Amino acid sequence: MTVVEQATQPAITKPLTPVQNPPKVKRKVRRGIAFLDKHAPGWYRHVNPAKLDIYSHEHCVLGQVFGRSSFYPSDEPWVTFSYRHGFLGLDALEEQWRDYIIYRRMVD
DSSP states (O other): OOHHHHHTSSSOOSOOOOOSSOHHHHHHHHHHHHHHHHHSTTGGGGOOTTTOOTTOTTTSHHHHHHSSTTOOOOSSOHHHHHHHTTSSSOHHHHHHHHHHHHHHHHHO
């Protein structure tokens, strides 16, 4: 069930969280969220979930937030950083990012 579907369910007794993806995918996206919360507070307001494309430098999360996907304050190579933080990798990451962005906008 997506976050949007969860939000329309009556009597929600626990916090809304995306549940459809494997724990490894969730961990990577949460690591990316922590990075964005630190370096770009309110980042989720600048990402269009409908245009989100994890394989596009312009429409990936970093591309929509910073205008380019190569921004990162790290000494590790860009590919390693992006993979560890859920900005690059499996298709399931895109779905997870989309769900979290929608969720953050709903609770903002």
